[in-house]
Amino acid sequence: MTTRGEMWQAEILRLLRQNHAPVKAYQVLATLRKIHGKLAPTTIYRALSALQERGRVHRVESLNAFIACQSRRDKQPSILSICNECGSVEESVAPDLLNDLSNVIGETGFSPKRHVVEVHGTCASCNSRKAQA
Amino acid sequence: MTTRGEMWQAEILRLLRQNHAPVKAYQVLATLRKIHGKLAPTTIYRALSALQERGRVHRVESLNAFIACQSRRDKQPSILSICNECGSVEESVAPDLLNDLSNVIGETGFSPKRHVVEVHGTCASCNSRKAQA
DNA sequence: AGAAGTAATGTTATATAGTAACTAAATCTG
DNA sequence: CAGATTTAGTTACTATATAACATTACTTCT
Numbered sequence: 001m002t003t004r005g006e007m008w009q010a011e012i013l014r015l016l017r018q019n020h021a022p023v024k025a026y027q028v029l030a031t032l033r034k035i036h037g038k039l040a041p042t043t044i045y046r047a048l049s050a051l052q053e054r055g056r057v058h059r060v061e062s063l064n065a066f067i068a069c070q071s072r073r074d075k076q077p078s079i080l081s082i083c084n085e086c087g088s089v090e091e092s093v094a095p096d097l098l099n100d101l102s103n104v105i106g107e108t109g110f111s112p113k114r115h116v117v118e119v120h121g122t123c124a125s126c127n128s129r130k131a132q133a
Numbered sequence: 134m135t136t137r138g139e140m141w142q143a144e145i146l147r148l149l150r151q152n153h154a155p156v157k158a159y160q161v162l163a164t165l166r167k168i169h170g171k172l173a174p175t176t177i178y179r180a181l182s183a184l185q186e187r188g189r190v191h192r193v194e195s196l197n198a199f200i201a202c203q204s205r206r207d208k209q210p211s212i213l214s215i216c217n218e219c220g221s222v223e224e225s226v227a228p229d230l231l232n233d234l235s236n237v238i239g240e241t242g243f244s245p246k247r248h249v250v251e252v253h254g255t256c257a258s259c260n261s262r263k264a265q266a
Numbered sequence: 267a268g269a270a271g272t273a274a275t276g277t278t279a280t281a282t283a284g285t286a287a288c289t290a291a292a293t294c295t296g
Numbered sequence: 297c298a299g300a301t302t303t304a305g306t307t308a309c310t311a312t313a314t315a316a317c318a319t320t321a322c323t324t325c326t
Binding site for chain 1: 212242246250254260
Binding site: 267268269270271272273274275276277278279280281282283284285286287288289290291292293294295296 | 297298300302306307308309310312313316317318319320322324
């Protein structure tokens with residue numbers, strides 16, 4: 001059985017997967033409105049939250065935007081590399097590094113629950129493009 | 134000589150330093166309005182940007198909020214530990230770790246410019262408070 | 267099956283966050 | 297000091313997100 005909510009999730013996930021760059025909630029909203037007419041932000045945000053919980057979508061905190069998960073090694077917290085030039089986002093998984101991070105901040109007695117690691121810079125292809133110029 | 138803009142910066146910095154938890158831009162705005170009357174968001178955002186550039190204030194990306202820098206080892210990118218219970222934020226500096234991070238994501242040819250590392254969890258004092266209960 | 271309760275979704279309205287574009291004042295330069 | 301340039305103020309707006317309530321669909325009990 002497919003609930004209405006699950007349909008929104010599926011459709012949004014498909015949309016996000018078509019983009020290699022993060023997509024804003026209101027872009028999603030506008031796109032879906034073209035297809036389905038009237039539609040409230042709430043619907044989008046609810047679907048996006050569910051997708052995040054299911055580990056299908058990352059919220060890019062430093063952009064207020066969303067991107068489909070690439071590596072699906074089951075909800076491993078990811079490191080996002082965001083290119084300032086072309087907007088593309090690469091996902092890396094580095095458990096050791098996040099472990100170190102947990103240890104460093106754990107020294108003061110802090111217990112980590114959620115890691116937000118986002119790095120802004122220039123991606124490989126934009127780097128080489130600029131090197132040529 | 135103190136320009137008008139610098140006065141806003143000083144006043145906002147003072148305000149942020151009084152709080153150990155991050156403060157939202159519109160909280161700053163509301164507070165300053167009580168003192169100075171009419172005041173536009175632009176004023177606040179301009180001052181906050183300047184403070185960030187001067188390395189006096191961090192923007193907490195995952196909260197859309199601002200906090201005064203604690204460690205002033207000159208604009209070292211910081212790691213922020215954010216307590217979900219009490220809202221307090223601790224700042225850590227770990228150059229080695231950020232170096233590792235740069236290396237990991239640099240493997241694909243990505244060159245990092247700005248690091249956003251924010252960890253949500255429970256701080257030491259909230260941990261012990263909960264352990265007692 | 268039908269009534270009663272619960273959970274999921276839709277709807278309306280509003281709160282919160284941030285910026286663009288222009289005006290006015292201050293400062294700098296010759 | 298006139299003209300140019302930078303800095304700050306003002307107005308209006310756009311973007312992001314959530315609260316609160318209404319409605320619909322689902323469940324469970326009889």
